[in-house]
Amino acid sequence: MTATEVMTTTIETGTNRQELTTPTIGANILRPDAVDKTEGRFAFSSDLWAESMLWGKILRSPHPHARIVSIDTTKALNMPGVKAVLTWDDIPGNHFFGLEKKDQPVFAHDVVRYVGEPIAAVAATHPEIARQAAEAIEVSYDPLPAFLDPEEIAPADPTVDSTRRSRRDSEQDIFRHISIRHGNLDVQGEVQVEGSYEVGMQDQAFMGPESGLAIPASDGGVDLYISTQWLHVDRDQIAACLALPPELVRLHLAGVGGAFGAREDITLQIHLCLLALSSGQPVKIVFNRQESFLGHVHRHPARMWYRHHALKDGTLVKVEARIILDGGAYASSSPAVIANAACFAAGPYRVPSAAIDGFAVRTNNPPCGAMRGFGAVQACFGYETQMDKLASALDMDPIELRLKNALRTGDTFVTGQVLQGSIPVAEVIKEAASAPLPPHLLDNPLAMPGGAGRCSDTTKLRRGIGFAVGFKNLLYSEGFDDYSTAKCRLDGDTITVICAAVEVGQGFITLAHQIARDVFDTDKIVFSAGDTNEVGSAGSTSASRQTWMSGGAVQAACNRLRDRLLTMAAEELEVSPHQLYIKNGRIVSSGTSVEIPFEALSVNGPIEEFVEYHHEPTYLLDDNGQGDAHVSFAFAAHKAIVDVDPELGLVRVTHISTAQDVGKVLNPIQLIGQIEGGTMQGVGLATMEELIVENGVVKNPSFTDYLIPTALDAPDIYIASLIEQPEPGAPFGAKGVGEPPAISSVPAVVSAIRQATGAPLTRVPVRPQDIVFSADNKRPTADGVLK
Amino acid sequence: MVMSINRPTSLEEALQILADNPEMEILGGGTDFMVEVNYGHRRPVSILSLSRIAELRDFEVSGSELYLGSGITFSKLVAPPLAELVPGLAQAARTVGSPQIRNAGTIGGNLATASPAGDTLPILLALDARVEISSLNSVRSLRINEFITGPKQTVLQPQELITGIRVPLHDSSQEFLKVGTRNAMVISVATVALVIDWDSYRVGCGLGSVGPGPMEALEAERWLAAKIDWGNRRIPLEESALRSFSELVARAARPIDDHRSTAEYRRHAVAVCARRALERASHAYE
């Protein structure tokens, strides 16, 4: 069923929300996992345990690019306690996996292509034996030249002569090139601004490391307990590599400690199953932090070049852009990420003409893939910095410039798509921009740049205010049918909702309860993620899609069950189902005092309904990057206030006001949680979060050196406004809210630092030296006056 | 995978055990030790834990000297009375890690680890503190830069324990500034410790994270000591003096480029912090 069909299958009755006895949509309902998580009792995937369980360990490549000359596992196999040592030759099925292209080997065979690539896996009776056994595997390598600079394939700056590039076989080294050609490309702006920008490699930095437990089953299959973002897509990739039918590979969701995109790709799933099947015993793997940083994909680093063309009154006439994403060694979701980066390269603005090229290229750096914001984050840093630059070239207020060009419903996007539904760009801009300013400098020394280090000089601090707006597509794009499935069952007086939508912490289970309560007006509701045989795919917990897609599936399944119960009751009472409604877990007939409790309807056994829910179809982009590729968009704007110590280049993001386009608020606390968390991830990218890769080697794969904001780095976040304009086709009119906060928060913070210092800051994260040694830094003189 | 842990309750017992088993690895608060275990860099077979030795967690004031047991935690240094006795050390301790780390981590462990970024090291150097090292039959006492011989290298011998630190308790101005790329819980990129000792007319200036160990800005110390009007407690604050001092301090730095920062920035940060430390020291007397 598609989005538009959902409502039509419901029997129209007199029920409305005011009549419900339990709070539902729009209420702050306690999360079912809240108490266990805060008290430390929630079982995460790293807490799994089974009788006679073995421990697995993966051996990884130390080279970014090398030929494997030989692998000798004899020593490892002979160690007491070692039960399995597996390499390429031990893979019974498909040797490759991948989300979009099956290009990533389960174990490297002839060549390793990045530092951290798995080569072998071991299972042993103790984690320490497993570690020693992995070390005892002798691999001899013949190092090959490594390709580490994505601009060797495609330079971002179009004036760089591309014939100078050093790599010849570039065709196979481009995961995808998107070329958008829209409008009149000969048009020239009266005012033009140009700039080159760079985004460093951000990591999802979730708390719960990759972990899982595989248990061989007597039917020749395997049960895998795993933290992931999409059970069924994992299942299909695993089954193909194991050469097992999918039904024999049963995935069960284990407690997920955050995801942010990093659990979309397979990491240890196949290794776990191979080890369990080969040893005949349960096998558990928990990555340590370093392995986690090496084992999952990261946000793509980007090099970007932009030229904006505008009339003297600020009207945008054309945007030219080139975006180069470093995809690393394997495709992962690079083709989709670059499509997003290219589609959104011109921002949420009316841009009649555009020439945009996006390249995702292959290097021997760590593979990059999905992360919250998925290509939209990199582009936004580029286009919003350009909008500030344009405002200053025009001598125009940056807010006014943005408002003047803000997209509206009915406008044509750079991909030729005519925008439908709610497009409240001007609203989020106005609301965030007009949010009140916080009081000036606080006198708490810990709340100054440098924080606990107490190195700031209060007399020299400067405060900057920055603003940015951003947006992103909701749900999958370009023809991908990311449907969701849900079952709804009445058994006794209890409603069970079964949906494989992965709860990564975002609160889907709470929402599913709310939706079921809304339909059945009872709090006797149980949610189950089931296993992969019990229920169909729910699609990935990503792309801000589960509230819409799995929320939609759950709502539709509940409605179907409700209709069936009403029909059954109507037959029993010999009335029309339209005269019946549900109240407090009972079916009530309007006008009479007759009531049928739910349990009376399920005396002959459980009653179950099932729904597969699809969104409106989308289409591939054509050769000119034109097409109706996206279902829906969501917008957010941020105003950041940053205190800067220009002499030391240290910053403290003091305050951020934000307005977001949410369609409808379904659960205020969870919504605000997403906004605060996403905004913080943006603050992190703007000010400190970067995996530093030198010669293909990650230099800081630990929380000692991969810095994420602490409480002392966290600004006060003020929700200026939640714009509730219901989105047609979306359940309850609600839009996904997870990703938009992580997008414009980045340029807003950098814009504030720029305003405080005058430094151009074309790269994120901004490092102290970028501020201090910028030629334009308005460094205070001895008497505290700025030059 | 057998591992033994010995948890003596007295110092004497601990030194006896060490004398008999010099291969034992010493465990303080574990905040460095356990990180190494987690990363597989350390695989202890037998451990001597200091956590039950009460005497190592004591401090004592005798005359013009403060004796700090090596097991004193950062949390204890941050709170009175120690924070009032050695405010510069308290400030340095406050910059260490998070509350959990400060509750567990000890000053002895910070010294023994001897990281170039160890945050108490520059201020202990500037305070002219001495590390007391004991074995069953001997006690020796060394200045910080005699104790630390290189990055993560000390003179500590297998049978020895750091038992305490002796800090002169003088009338002094003490400042500590730490620069890091996050506002809390961060490995320092550069630190500056400044002590102006009004009793002994001595200036101490220690630097962290800008050399193989804590660096002593000797020339800057001498220059400043000669400029201070000790009788009238006047610190030179004219622009030229601030500049000279900060330049001399920066000259004592031997920073490197690494993934945390650049040598150029570190040298610059040390210069800025030196100037600010001097300004703060003088403001304290206004």
Ligand SMILES: Cc1cc2nc3c(=O)[nH]c(=O)nc-3n(C[C@H](O)[C@H](O)[C@H](O)COP(=O)(O)OP(=O)(O)OC[C@H]3O[C@@H](n4cnc5c(N)ncnc54)[C@H](O)[C@@H]3O)c2cc1C
């Ligand atoms: C999250 C985190 C943040 C941190 N932040 C900082 C920071 O900001 N600044 C900073 O300086 N450090 C920091 N550290 C490092 C660490 O906390 C300190 O170095 C601490 O002082 C170590 O003390 P400990 O008692 O925990 O030592 P342990 O970890 O127990 O031991 C460390 C080393 O010292 C030896 N040792 C311990 N006590 C003695 C003794 N009495 N005699 C002889 N040898 C001994 C041990 O054998 C071991 O080699 C951080 C650590 C973590 C995990």
